[in-house]
Amino acid sequence: MCDNHHDETAPAAGISRRDLIRRAAVLGLAVGGGTLLATGTAHAFDYYHPFTGYRLSGTWQDHLNRGSSGGLDFAMAVGTALPAAGAGTITNIPENGTGGHTVTITHAGGYRTQYMHLSAFSHANGAQVARGQSVGLSGGQPGAPGSGSSTGPHVHWHLITPGGVRVDPTGYTGGGGGGSLPKTSTAQDGVPGTVFWQRAQKWLSIESGYTGPVDGRPGAGTYSALQRNMRDHFGYTGPIDGAPGPNTWAALQRLGARHGYTGPIDGVMGPNSWRAVARFLNEDRWD
Ligand SMILES: [Zn+2]
Known part of the structure; x- marks a missing residue:
């Protein structure tokens, strides 16, 4: 549903970030809707898949097929609170090209998760969030501020490795066919x-x-x-x-x-x- 071709980690120029943040409500509440899929020391950082309760409207492969570097789209009503997949530090990127309003959470070990097409941010840059705490409100209504190239209400989500490679988060949490592997003989x-x-x-x-x-x-x-x-x-x-x-x-x-x-x-x-x-x-x- 979104068509993000370019570098979604670079801030867009010429937008009043202060204005956007001032308008955003600070929710600061833990929100549900996800299923805990991974804990303990088997993973590079402690996180979970916050969107298992929503319909997958765009697969990783769908994104690759249209020239995106990858992502998962989950259909949800505009204004849905978006839980942080893990604890970390917030960076808001207003009007980030085709990605629209984008939140990046920088997690332990240099991993990052990104949430796109938001209708509102919830925190200032540099804010610390806990796992499960809302980072903003979903958007994606075509043509609305922050929607970028989105063609319908949804959130776009992906994980970026410490090396800067965008990867499917479900490959790490156990959702979507992944999961913990046994040791090899x-x-x-x-x-x-x-x-x-x-x-x-x-x-x-x-x-x-x-x-x-x-x-x-x-x-x-x-x-x-x-x-x-x-x-x-x-x-x-x-x-x-x-x-x-x-x-x-x-x-x-x-x-x-x-x-x-x-x-x-x-x-x-x-x-x-x-x-x-x-x-x-x-x-x-x-x-
Ligand atoms: Zn997408």
Whole structure:
């Protein structure tokens, strides 16, 4: 329902932010409507999906299909209070291009969640909000102030990783088919299987922009994200083509070397190479 193509983290120019904030009511109340999906230490920060009670009117893939960097749209009446997915610090971005009035919450660890097409802000910039506390009121009525390119009442929501990659929040909370993953037995048997690759996909979705399913079936999307990670952290200098060769695997062995692999860096993955990578993937943060 919204069509945000450009950088939605940059403030729009020429708008009276003070005026918008002055008009906004400070709600300061915890609001319901969501389901707690994730707690504890398995995730990079403690948050939940606040919009499970609303109809999904635009999927992540819908957004990609129209050239957006991604997002989830939830249909709701204008003026609905929008709960913070987690505790954090508010940044209001009035009239943020196609995104309209946008709230960014900066969470622990550098994660951010964004809420778009608002009709009203609830807090000043720099305000601290608790998980579940309203950050503003939904909007999206076509042509209304703050609606941006929205074609109907809804909120647009997405998560941004510390690396600046926009990702599907439900891939992290357990909604939409995600959820906590078991540890992989590859750490014992040295043979990568479904759980190994699910954990790899989870890792790559958090660190390297993988946006496909966490289904344990690696394809070009998984391998391209792997190559990006290897390029960024392990000295891979080949193409990002989703077709790993010896140079990609050699870089992965360098990762393994940080997790107990002591064999040659020769681009030939054997059981000891896979075991070391599995020890990395079995860290709690990739659950
Ligand atoms: Zn949207």
